[in-house]
Amino acid sequence: MALPKKKTSRSRRNMRRSHDxxxxxxxxxxxxxxxxxxxxxxxxxxxxxxxxxxxSADV
Incomplete structure (x- = not known):
């Protein structure tokens, strides 16, 4: 399984989530x-x- 080499910063993570x-x-x-x-x-x-x-409902 692939693992990330470096921790993703809060800024980069939140920019990715900005359209969600x-x-x-x-x-x-x-x-x-x-x-x-x-x-x-x-x-x-x-x-x-x-x-x-x-x-109409009020008839």
């Missing part, structure tokens, strides 16, 4: 004001792209 973070989800706001994920129908009012696609 969790991405922040993109949040948009529906016409009713609720935050939703893009390309999904609103859970509060049932609208998607300005059309009513599902029954």
């Amino acid at each position: 973070r969790v991405a922040v989800p993109n949040v948009i706001y529906c016409e009713c004001g609720e935050p939703i994920l893009p390309h999904r129908a609103c859970a509060a009012c049932g609208n998607y792209k300005g059309r009513q696609v599902t029954e």
